[in-house]
Amino acid sequence: MFKIFDWFKLIVCTVLSSGVATAGNFGQMNFAYWKTISTGPTATYLVVAGGGGGSSGGGGGGGLLSGTTSLTLGTTYTITVGTGGTGTAINGSNGSNGSNSIISGTGLTTITAIGGGGGDTIGDTGTIVGSSGGSGGGGGSWSGGTTTGGSGTSGQGYAGGGNIGYGGPPYPSGGGGGAGGLGNNASSNTVSGNGGVGVSSSITGTATYYAGGGGGGTYFSGTPGSGGSGGGGNGGSNANGTAGSANTGGGGGGAGASSTGGNGGSGVVIISSTKTAATITGTYTTTTSGGNTIYTFTGSGTITY
Secondary structure, three states: OOHHHHHHHHHHHHHHOOOOOOOOHHHHHOHHHHHHHOOOOOEEEEOOOOOOOOOOOOOOOOOOEEEEEOOOOEEEEEOOOOOOOOOOOOOOOOOOOOOOOEEOOOOOOEEEEOOOOOOOOOOOOOOOEEEOOOOOOOOOOOOOOOEEOOOOOOOOOOOOOOOOOOOOOOOOOOOOOOOOOOOOOOEEEOOOHHHOOOEOOOOOOOEEEEEOOOOOEOOOOEEEOOOOOOOOOOOOOOOOOOOOOOOOOOOOOOOOOHHHHHOOOOOEEEEEOOOOOOOOEEEEEEEEEEEEEEEEEEEEEEEEE
8 A cells, every 4th residue: 555655756756757857866956947947027127317417408308218128037137327417507518418327238138228418508609509318408598599409319308499599688598308208499588498398107106207308598587497397407597507306317407697507317227027136236225016026226236136
């Protein structure tokens, strides 16, 4: 008569008869076998680059990419969070572009969001243009004619607005482009353009806007542009521009006479999956929503599942 233990051995040998293991080596099975049949997580991501710095025109919002990708178990992925561009004095040079935000790793097509374009400085001759980037920087004040915004990156953001020929005081400027819409042109001699709207994402479980453009400044007293939803900074009226909000990729606001544009806001990288990471480094927070574990990187780091 079979004993209970004999029945157990018979069942084990039957289940494993495919050659994966035998009764003789069943107790010596190691985790390498289990790893081969485990699948890596499908992760949802949001990658937002740093916003451009303002000058006279508003800075462009950082480029924004979102989607899903398959990650491999045991692979360490590098997370780079872009910094915001630096705002500059309006009679110097364009605000600097924001830095790129990136997810990279072996077997993954690198995901790169492009930094927002810097806002345009002022000038007396020639056509003045905001810098191109994830979204383009706004065109600056100019008494001599038309200024235009820089171009955005397809699939990541939109172009900035410009002056479009308002040559009288208080000399308006254009708003920076946003990830969700164009920067606005100045609408009169006294009214500068608003920054372009960003894009709303609910990856964290809460709908939040990212990568708005900075509003344009007015050289003298007038109506400056407002920053676009998604962290764009407000323009200044004969005053400094407001900085873009940190970890939104918002562009910095443009400035007025003898003033300085706002700095662009830093970017952010967010990864959401039903699986929990094995190791993670850098500056990040961990939250949960709808059964997913969500890692929000506000500084560069790594993640391994």
